[in-house]
Amino acid sequence: MKNLPLMYLAMLCLLFTNCEKTIGPIDGPLNPKVIGFTQKLTDLYDASELPGFAVTVIKDGKINYQKAFGLANVEKNIDYTNETAQPIGSISKTFIGVALMKAIEQGHFTLETEINDILPFEVANPHNTAPIKVKHLVTHTAGLEDSDETYELQYYIKEGANMLLPTAQVILDFGVEVSNGHNLGDYLQAVYSEDGPLFDEDTFLEEGPGETYEYSNIGASLAAYLIEVKTGMPYADFVKQTIFEPLNMTNTGYDRTQSNQDKLASLYIGKAYPLPEYSHSSYPDGFVNTSNEMLSKYLMEMMKGAAGNGTLLSKESYQTLFERHSPEGMDEGEVHGVFWDLTDDGRIEHNGADPGVIAFLSFDPVNNTAYQVMANINEGGLGEPLGVDGKVSFEQFFEILDAVRAFEKE
Numbered sequence: 579m580k581n582l583p584l585m586y587l588a589m590l591c592l593l594f595t596n597c598e599k600t601i602g603p604i605d606g607p608l609n610p611k612v613i614g615f616t617q618k619l620t621d622l623y624d625a626s627e628l629p630g631f632a633v634t635v636i637k638d639g640k641i642n643y644q645k646a647f648g649l650a651n652v653e654k655n656i657d658y659t660n661e662t663a664q665p666i667g668s669i670s671k672t673f674i675g676v677a678l679m680k681a682i683e684q685g686h687f688t689l690e691t692e693i694n695d696i697l698p699f700e701v702a703n704p705h706n707t708a709p710i711k712v713k714h715l716v717t718h719t720a721g722l723e724d725s726d727e728t729y730e731l732q733y734y735i736k737e738g739a740n741m742l743l744p745t746a747q748v749i750l751d752f753g754v755e756v757s758n759g760h761n762l763g764d765y766l767q768a769v770y771s772e773d774g775p776l777f778d779e780d781t782f783l784e785e786g787p788g789e790t791y792e793y794s795n796i797g798a799s800l801a802a803y804l805i806e807v808k809t810g811m812p813y814a815d816f817v818k819q820t821i822f823e824p825l826n827m828t829n830t831g832y833d834r835t836q837s838n839q840d841k842l843a844s845l846y847i848g849k850a851y852p853l854p855e856y857s858h859s860s861y862p863d864g865f866v867n868t869s870n871e872m873l874s875k876y877l878m879e880m881m882k883g884a885a886g887n888g889t890l891l892s893k894e895s896y897q898t899l900f901e902r903h904s905p906e907g908m909d910e911g912e913v914h915g916v917f918w919d920l921t922d923d924g925r926i927e928h929n930g931a932d933p934g935v936i937a938f939l940s941f942d943p944v945n946n947t948a949y950q951v952m953a954n955i956n957e958g959g960l961g962e963p964l965g966v967d968g969k970v971s972f973e974q975f976f977e978i979l980d981a982v983r984a985f986e987k988e
Contacts, residue, residue, distance in 0.1 A: 718793045
């Protein structure tokens with residue numbers, strides 16, 4: 579490509595903010611398709627109520643496009659960059675999947691192991707006595723359901739958070755407390771043990787394991803806890819040792835207070851309504867905090883694993899991770915590998931949402947392409963008292979997601 583005049587380059591940088599951070603195809607970020615795509619995303623952002631978002635597109639196993647837009651912190655006018663870290667919601671469950679396969683490689687259990695052979699407390703469905711196995715947890719077919727009360731009580735506002743925010747009072751009104759949370763095992767025992775203070779028969783379905791699909795966040799964290807019990811290591815430490823560190827995923831973890839505060843996104847239910855710092859005791863199911871740049875390392879490793887040349891797990895373990903384990907008869911959207919969603923058109927993916935968080939990650943193992951998108955906004959059921967219509971930002975995010983999906987296929 580011919581060298582462009584410096585004045586023209588400067589004009590492009592003014593047009594496309596942070597253009598020095600844009601990664602494009604081999605012929606560079608000034609490729610016309612990349613310029614057009616950036617302009618499309620810029621226009622969608624300018625017309626939206628989103629604080630910030632970030633995008634990565636991978637083609638032929640390499641990063642084809644990586645760019646962030648908008649603000650990580652609206653009040654302080656801090657840019658959202660590829661290094662900005664935020665939670666990724668239920669995409670975190672795919673990390674449970676990888677960690678489970680690593681624990682299986684280490685000989686701690688198998689997918690056929692009954693969970694009550696591992697747990698220090700008994701999980702007994704009062705409606706059905708069939709044993710729950712690890713394979714049932716990873717496919718959301720364990721006969722477990724997240725009741726509203728037990729699910730909401732896992733959340734807590736972190737001590738030291740800004741309680742003067744309007745959103746803080748809204749969260750308190752939901753019964754959420756200010757605390758440092760609860761130990762993962764203690765919380766799960768409180769929910770699932772018959773004598774636990776949060777035990778509720780409605781947490782269990784009448785259908786037994788393997789009979790019906792019911793997405794369970796807490797059930798996913800129960801799977802993560804199996805690792806903790808068998809290894810004697812906190813789940814967060816096991817993931818750090820077996821996934822984050824081998825992939826050099828710096829500024830990634832489950833505790834936002836340990837992240838680089840200069841690279842941390844504030845979370846919003848509406849652009850004018852930031853959330854206080856919060857977390858939840860069932861953290862494995864949804865609280866990996868990472869950046870666009872770091873998550874792309876994980877995504878590319880998953881693509882390599884699906885192709886038979888990953889580094890975190892053996893070829894056989896990756897095959898198990900991504901092959902179907904759901905019972906026959908499941909509807910579209912209910913078919914899983916080991917926590918990974920398997921789509922009818924052959925994609926392997928997961929999405930995530932929480933208050934202030936929305937994220938999508940997906941790859942096509944046949945065409946060797948992928949995308950990920952994350953944003954620091956989601957009304958999360960908290961907007962009504964403040965007059966925030968969560969549908970607006972959700973629809974605007976999906977317009978961006980559609981544009982990313984179209985670019986991936988070009």
